[in-house]
Amino acid sequence: MTAAPVVDVHELRKVYRTGTSGPLGPRRNEFVAVAGATFQVAAGECLGIVGESGSGKSTTARMLAGLERPTAGTISVLGTDRSRPARRAAERHLRGGQLQMVFQDPYTSLDPRQTARDTIDETLRLHTRLSRAERADRVSEIAASVGLDQRQAHALPAGLSGGQRQRVAIARALAADPRVIVLDEAVSALDVSIQAQILNLLADIRDATGVAYLFITHDLAVVRHMADRVLVLKEGHIVEQGPTAKVLDHPEHPYTQRLRESVPARGTP
């Protein structure tokens, strides 16, 4: 954490208001999804965010990606503030080139009418000034780097397995050449054996490109495998953060201890 952080989040807060009009005037129900989160991600680092369902993990990810607007607090990626929605096309492109996201469900996160190659190519068209021929070469390069063969690269999502689809989604994110990738439960919908393959692929990509990951998951085993540091969220609050081994092996907060105990240990029935 000596270099300037690529992601700098300060007192991030998200409150959902569900206003219903009752007989005695409007009633306001407030739900605090994220209650003042402050954290940084260093260049090339993998920060894991863990917590149960409803702890605010995904909301944090969506705010970083610009899919939700923070109620309060600031988000800055590579020194660019993104607490407000992008107003101009140039601003949108810049943000897309800085941070990309891989979603949980590979069955719905790809356009069903677009082949893998077209999906990657569309990102290249937006983020690079390559010619058509150069783009075709780059598409092949990226597809190969995520382990898609020729047939898979020309296939529609319906012709691919879940793991292959997630490779396409990762390739699409890589095509923008981002410095940060937010992985929102990116392996949770996959079989265990496929999970391992995708996790190894992600680790290889990080080694090769130096991209930073914000790795959001409920699976502590996955976090232990991937993350340098980990951040534990509970009901929108950060209850603990630190190096992965320290937080997971010697948790200080009772919630982290409970999270850890709820995972069946190896060898126990």
Next chain:
Amino acid sequence: MTLTQPSLTAVESAPSRANAAGRRLRNRLGATGLVALCWIALMIGCAALAPVIAPHDPNAQDLLHVYAAPGGDHLLGTDGTGRDILSRLIWGARTSLVGPALVVLLSLVVGLPLALAAAWRGGWLDAVVGRFLDIVFSLPAILVAVLAVAVFRPGPAPAILALAVAYLPYVARVARSAALRQRAMPYVAALTVQGHGGVAICARHLLPNITPVVGAQIPIAFANALMDLAALSFLGLAVQSPQADWGVLVNDAQAVLQGHSSQVVYAGVLIIATVVALMLIGDRLGGDIRRRRVRRAPQPTGRTP
């Protein structure tokens, strides 16, 4: 994990792709649907080739041979002024099909952008567009057309424009709800994160993905427009006699329904058969989409908020 099937080649050849498209169409339409499609193709063929295949000039009168019996030079006989009924039916296919086609085309050109904009923006725009479509939907198409004809003049153009407005909700409501469903999909969120603009996402991704749903609606809207235009022509408010049109043909011969009913029957059968065929095709296409949605529906997603 990569269960590569050796039989699957990387790029399918063009003919095999065309065969696959034909097979898909057959599966979607079924046997009756295919018959209906053939009938529509026949009607479109007649309309397109009317100058070539019609045996006589549809407007040439022959007062020496009025109400000629079928057979001989006049396959379906002649009407009260000696015009060849078959030729008038064939030429009538033109006006009877072009009218509804224009209605559907116009309502698509206006309705699709409206629906996509409403679904994409949401908020007040969606509310305004949604209410507007509901209001138009509540107006009977014929009534709108009669009003337009009363304000402007009787003729095909005002009737077609009025029907295009009245049919806007048929296309736009379906397109809007389909677009809303697509908009909620994570792939749209992914495109947003990439930095694509709303117009690009709507045109390149939402529009192709709502096409099957909207496409199923088109034959049904076409059939209704055909019926409405035929009714308006029958009333003398759209296509005017002596121009050949199925609705006009029914009207022309209704005075002599007793005794010389054949022209009314021929024109009526053509209208009914075409409308039923279109409805059937629309129903098959729509039913196929519903079936596929049911099959795809149960998808386990352990999404956390």
